[in-house]
Amino acid sequence: MILVTGATGTIGTAVLRVLTQRGVPARALTRRPPPASTPGVEWVRGDLTDPESLRPALRGVTRLLLFPVPGAPEALLAAGGGDRHVVLLSSGSVRDDTAIPDDTAIPDGTAGPDRAAAAGGAIAARHARIEQAVVRAGMSWSFVRPRGLAANALWWVPQVRAGDVVRVPYPQAGAAPVHERDVAEVAALALCTTLLDGARPVVTGPRTLTQRRQVELLGEALGRALRTEALPLPQARERLLRGMPPDLADALLAYEAATVMDPVRPTDTVPRLLGRPALPFGRWVRDHLDAFRGRPQSTGPGTPQR
Numbered sequence: 107m108i109l110v111t112g113a114t115g116t117i118g119t120a121v122l123r124v125l126t127q128r129g130v131p132a133r134a135l136t137r138r139p140p141p142a143s144t145p146g147v148e149w150v151r152g153d154l155t156d157p158e159s160l161r162p163a164l165r166g167v168t169r170l171l172l173f174p175v176p177g178a179p180e181a182l183l184a185a186g187g188g189d190r191h192v193v194l195l196s197s198g199s200v201r202d203d204t205a206i207p208d209d210t211a212i213p214d215g216t217a218g219p220d221r222a223a224a225a226g227g228a229i230a231a232r233h234a235r236i237e238q239a240v241v242r243a244g245m246s247w248s249f250v251r252p253r254g255l256a257a258n259a260l261w262w263v264p265q266v267r268a269g270d271v272v273r274v275p276y277p278q279a280g281a282a283p284v285h286e287r288d289v290a291e292v293a294a295l296a297l298c299t300t301l302l303d304g305a306r307p308v309v310t311g312p313r314t315l316t317q318r319r320q321v322e323l324l325g326e327a328l329g330r331a332l333r334t335e336a337l338p339l340p341q342a343r344e345r346l347l348r349g350m351p352p353d354l355a356d357a358l359l360a361y362e363a364a365t366v367m368d369p370v371r372p373t374d375t376v377p378r379l380l381g382r383p384a385l386p387f388g389r390w391v392r393d394h395l396d397a398f399r400g401r402p403q404s405t406g407p408g409t410p411q412r
């Protein structure tokens with residue numbers, strides 16, 4: 107039995123789909139009332155910070171997908187899960203020499219090149235802390251490190267529904283957007299085999315694309331002439347603050363600033379591990395086109411639709 111945490115999220119949902127398609131018995135954890143029924147999946151209530159709630163979820167489980175919630179490795183250990191193999195959903199921003207400052211807060215809302223490195227490091231440090239907690243707990247592990255989910259484009263849904271202009275702080279920021287299906291298949295390999303035990307695969311899409319180009323590709327698929335415009339930083343920050351704490355908002359802005367000068371490069375992880383090319387951004391767009399269609403939303407711009 108494999109336990110999937112983060113099971114209602116973008117990646118967890120995709121992992122459950124891969125496991126059920128392959129006939130692998132899966133249990134799925136959520137803090138919410140479980141969905142009515144998903145064939146091949148047993149839903150359980152639980153919180154990754156509450157060891158008591160994890161005990162029943164762990165029964166009969168040998169390997170699990172761990173969503174990166176601070177304190178989760180410790181809770182897992184306290185729940186008696188220390189002998190399970192943990193496949194941690196981490197981040198490609200983690201370097202093996204990532205410094206972990208005591209305080210990841212970023213001083214203010216402006217992003218210059220120096221702050222970019224420091225603040226982008228806050229995202230890496232958050233994930234590195236959880237990786238290190240897993241190692242410290244003495245658990246067997248695989249760290250799956252996606253670098254820039256294609257699903258981040260869902261942040262643009264309200265703007266795309268409202269008009270043809272997508273305003274972003276850094277239209278030239280370069281990502282190699284990765285389809286959640288590819289992350290899920292790498293995670294499934296780590297869950298169902300021992301091939302990735304002790305490995306830290308960095309999972310990306312097949313090509314570097316600026317946000318401007320991603321918006322154009324989205325427009326082509328929708329049959330519309332979508333374009334980007336630069337959004338002044340204070341407005342971008344204010345928008346992010348509607349959905350996240352200031353330190354994370356600043357870290358994300360600084361990370362994007364850094365990827366203008368130093369765009370994310372594709373890795374060979376998907377072809378090497380899965381024996382096929384990584385799914386292109388255009389495929390992700392086709393798989394999620396319905397999310398971008400429809401009437402203007404009442405939710406404000408920048409509200410993530412996931």
Ligand SMILES: NC(=O)c1ccc[n+]([C@@H]2O[C@H](COP(=O)([O-])OP(=O)(O)OC[C@H]3O[C@@H](n4cnc5c(N)ncnc54)[C@H](OP(=O)(O)O)[C@@H]3O)[C@@H](O)[C@H]2O)c1
Nearest residue numbers: 112113114115116117136137138153154196197252254255
């Ligand atoms: N966006 C990127 O480009 C990127 C890049 C690299 C890594 N990542 C990592 O990927 C994560 C996002 O993954 P995603 O998009 O699949 O997530 P998501 O769609 O935001 O879903 C969040 C999931 O986490 C679960 N969760 C949160 N806190 C929990 C807790 N205390 N106990 C149990 N479950 C909890 C939620 O479950 P319920 O609400 O059902 O309880 C939900 O299933 C980020 O947090 C980041 O760490 C993202």
